[in-house]
Structures are given as structure tokens and as C-alpha cells.
Amino acid sequence: MRGLGAKDHALTVVDKKVLAPHFVQVRMTSPTLLHDLDTGPAAWLRFWFPGEGSHEYQRGYTITHPDRSTGEFNVNFVLHEPAGPGSAWAKRARPGDTVQAMIYGSTTFEVPDQPATGYLLIGDSASIPAIASIIEALPSGAHIECYLEEHNPADHEIPLPEHPGATVYWVPRQGPGSLAAAIPARDYGGWYAWVAPESGSLKALRPRLRNEFGFTKATSYIQAYWVEGKTMGTRRGLGESSD
Numbered sequence: 148m149r150g151l152g153a154k155d156h157a158l159t160v161v162d163k164k165v166l167a168p169h170f171v172q173v174r175m176t177s178p179t180l181l182h183d184l185d186t187g188p189a190a191w192l193r194f195w196f197p198g199e200g201s202h203e204y205q206r207g208y209t210i211t212h213p214d215r216s217t218g219e220f221n222v223n224f225v226l227h228e229p230a231g232p233g234s235a236w237a238k239r240a241r242p243g244d245t246v247q248a249m250i251y252g253s254t255t256f257e258v259p260d261q262p263a264t265g266y267l268l269i270g271d272s273a274s275i276p277a278i279a280s281i282i283e284a285l286p287s288g289a290h291i292e293c294y295l296e297e298h299n300p301a302d303h304e305i306p307l308p309e310h311p312g313a314t315v316y317w318v319p320r321q322g323p324g325s326l327a328a329a330i331p332a333r334d335y336g337g338w339y340a341w342v343a344p345e346s347g348s349l350k351a352l353r354p355r356l357r358n359e360f361g362f363t364k365a366t367s368y369i370q371a372y373w374v375e376g377k378t379m380g381t382r383r384g385l386g387e388s389s390d
Contacts, residue, residue: 153251155195156180160244161219163237167304169226170272173240176219180248186213186220187255188284189277189341192248194222195383196232202382203247204232209276223276256281256341256368263366264337265290269326269352272302273372274343281341283308294318296326296344323347327355335360339367346371 162174184190190210195203213220224237236246256277266289268278275295282291291313295302298320307315318329326348340362344352349371356362356369 153193153249155247155249156183158246158248160240160242160246162242163240166223166306168301169299170223170301170305171226171237172221172223173237174219174221175246176217177248178218180250181213181215181218181220184210184213184250184253185255186210186215187257188280189254189256190280191253191277192222193251194233195247195249196236198232198235198382201384203384205381205383206231206233208233209274209280211276211280221276225272254368256284258284258286259339262286262289263339265292265335265339267330267335267338267340267342268293269295269330269340269342270344270372271296271298271348272305273345275305275307277343278341279308282310282313285310285312287311292316294326294329296320296348298345320348324351327351330355330360332359335362338362340369342367342369343372346374 156177156179158175158177158180160173161176164172166172191207192210193205193207195205198204208222210220210222224234226238227234230238266285268281268291270278278293285291289312291310293313293315295315295317297317303317316329318326326344340356342352342356353369356367
């Protein structure tokens with residue numbers, strides 16, 4: 148990534164709020180980051196969090212509500228047990244704490260000039276920040292159906308933005324096929340799908356999206372946000388820089 152021009156940005160914690168028992172929002176600021184980043188809906192960063200020993204571990208997180216005038220933005224964290232590097236850092240984060248992040252591979256959701264017939268948003272607590280930013284960006288007349296997989300009973304307490312055209316359905320996870328089975332068969336002609344659940348759920352869901360519902364690469368964004376039971380991301384020596 149260093150060879151491809153990615154560089155570290157220093158981020159400082161400004162504030163932290165508990166939004167649900169297992170979900171916190173950390174307000175951060177950086178003097179450089181927002182000058183280089185496309186801050187559209189679902190934008191994300193690669194953070195470097197300290198871990199065991201002398202290494203930092205990379206994890207991707209969505210940023211929301213950026214303010215270019217102050218350099219501030221929000222990052223929401225699901226607090227897992229056992230905690231990974233990102234979750235552990237977020238638990239103990241306090242104003243004044245610092246962390247490094249870089250921009251590499253970030254993509255954003257673009258509101259189409261020609262409105263879609265409807266928007267199918269699918270994910271879980273990990274992708275709620277991105278989904279929430281998309282809902283906030285869509286016009287009031289948009290028709291939105293949102294299916295969220297429940298991995299924890301407290302997931303329902305995570306706040307979602309209000310939208311007059313949005314309906315949210317929570318789907319208890321009873322197995323990797325639960326989410327796929329919950330999406331109703333219908334005519335999705337003219338719709339756009341933004342889909343980012345757990346990898347096993349996506350494996351069951353993808354055939355329905357592509358083969359049954361007819362979503363193409365042009366009419367969908369489909370990406371697993373995490374893999375159950377597997378650590379994602381890379382690591383580097385503590386104090387190394389991507390500059």
C-alpha cells in the first residue's frame with residue numbers, strides 16, 4: 148500500500164458516545180484527512196489499531212458526518228466479545244487519544260441522477276453506519292427497504308435515521324441462510340441493491356440477488372463486511388508508517 152501512495156493520517160479523539168450497549172460512536176478530528184478523502188455516503192478508512200506485542204492491526208471502518216471546516220467526523224464501533232483490535236481500542240478511547248488511518252480502496256455510494264424505483268439495503272450491525280449514511284443521503288421520496296441481520300438482541304437499540312420512505316426489517320440469525328430466506332421474491336426491476344452482511348450470509352444471499360432478483364454489477368454493490376470466526380486485515384510493526 149505504501150508503494151501505491153497510501154499515507155498515514157493522524158486522528159485524535161474529540162468525544163465518545165454510547166449509542167447502544169454494544170455500540171459506540173467516536174468523534175475524531177484530523178488536520179489532513181478530509182482534504183484527501185471523498186466523504187460521500189459509506190466512505191471508509193483503514194485504521195491501524197495497537198494489538199498484542201509490537202504490532203498494529205489494520206481494520207476498515209465507515210466514517211460519517213464529516214465536517215471539513217473542523218476536520219471532524221464520526222466512526223461507529225460494534226463492541227465484540229472477545230474484542231478485536233478495533234473494538235478493544237474503542238472501548239478504552241478517550242478524548243485526546245490518537246490513532247493512525249489511511250485512505251486506500253475507499254468507495255462511496257453515489258445518489259443516482261435518475262432515481263431508482265426502490266433501494267434494497269441489506270446488512271447487520273457492522274454495516275449499519277454505512278447503511279445509515281445512505282438512508283440520510285437519499286431524497287425524501289425514495290422507497291427504501293432495509294433488511295438487517297440480528298446477531299445480538301441489543302442490535303435493535305442501534306439508532307437508525309428516520310426517513311419517510313424507509314421500512315426496516317430485523318432478521319434473527321438462526322444460520323447463514325436466515326437473511327437470504329427473509330428477502331421476499333418480487334419484481335426488483337429498476338431497483339438498486341446495497342448489500343454488506345457477514346460472509347456466510349452473503350454466500351447464501353448472492354444467488355438470489357443475481358439469479359432470482361436480477362441485480363447486476365451496475366445495479367448493485369455486494370460485499371461481505373466481515374467473516375464469522377475469522378480475523379480480517381493485515382498487521383505491521385508498531386510505529387511503522389505507510390508514508
